[in-house]
Amino acid sequence: MPDEPGFFDLVGNVRAMRRLKPDPVPEALIWKVLNAGVQAPSGQNTQPWKFVLVRDTEHKCWFAERYAAAFESRFGLIADPEQRGPHKTTGQLGALYHQIDHLHEAPVILLVCGKRDWPFKVAPEDRVGLAPPNYGAVYPCVQNILLACRALGLGAALTTMHQVFEAELHEHFQIPDTYGVVVAIPIGYPSGKFGPVTRIPAEQQTYLDVWTSGEE
Numbered sequence: 001m002p003d004e005p006g007f008f009d010l011v012g013n014v015r016a017m018r019r020l021k022p023d024p025v026p027e028a029l030i031w032k033v034l035n036a037g038v039q040a041p042s043g044q045n046t047q048p049w050k051f052v053l054v055r056d057t058e059h060k061c062w063f064a065e066r067y068a069a070a071f072e073s074r075f076g077l078i079a080d081p082e083q084r085g086p087h088k089t090t091g092q093l094g095a096l097y098h099q100i101d102h103l104h105e106a107p108v109i110l111l112v113c114g115k116r117d118w119p120f121k122v123a124p125e126d127r128v129g130l131a132p133p134n135y136g137a138v139y140p141c142v143q144n145i146l147l148a149c150r151a152l153g154l155g156a157a158l159t160t161m162h163q164v165f166e167a168e169l170h171e172h173f174q175i176p177d178t179y180g181v182v183v184a185i186p187i188g189y190p191s192g193k194f195g196p197v198t199r200i201p202a203e204q205q206t207y208l209d210v211w212t213s214g215e216e
């Protein structure tokens with residue numbers, strides 16, 4: 001289809017879409033998105049990801065309440081709109097406030113879980129407590145999910161604030177300790193505008209052959 005964006009248009013337009021419509025998303029599209037996710041590579045093709053697709057309103061409210069409280073505790077955003085007074089409604093801050101106020105209305109909150117696995121560089125004798133989730137494998141899957149959402153005209157935002165209440169999250173959604181919740185992605189039709197991302201060009205982030213500047 002000639003009107004479909006090509007890869008390079010797509011990759012430059014995958015912004016965190018925090019303003020979502022509550023309109024339902026057809027289940028077939030969600031499977032298309034998840035099946036794009038699972039095309040990602042993983043070490044020895046272990047595919048160490050699992051998904052929890054949260055659609056139930058009570059579960060979404062449970063998550064949204066704690067997500068907003070986490071933003072309040074870590075970034076000083078005021079979770080309760082009545083306590084907030086005048087606040088920014090535009091830009092990233094406005095979008096974040098919109099997200100915390102409306103998260104429970106997102107048609108889907110996708111939890112992407114990663115199997116815990118010690119990185120090679122951690123020697124067996126240094127392995128204390130739970131291993132981290134296999135981030136290296138899960139993030140390519142997450143990026144495929146974000147790209148697939150964008151290709152299908154769906155809005156999505158990679159979020160990680162659930163780390164603040166991850167123990168509770170495990171208990172609530174009955175997620176075993178062998179997995180960590182790597183990201184939570186609210187997905188829905190966008191009410192905000194897609195647009196190009198703002199990034200520093202690769203030419204300014206790259207050294208040729210050896211790292212030549214004094215920057216650490």
Ligand SMILES: Cc1cc2nc3c(=O)[nH]c(=O)nc-3n(C[C@H](O)[C@H](O)[C@H](O)COP(=O)(O)O)c2cc1C
Nearest residue numbers: 014015016017018096099157158159160161197198
């Ligand atoms: C590791 C990681 C953690 C993030 N955590 C959150 C989050 O908890 N909540 C959120 O709304 N966005 C989160 N984001 C999205 C970024 O804030 C966003 O991609 C960045 O500010 C650039 O904005 P843009 O993608 O719209 O260009 C996260 C992104 C990454 C890669």
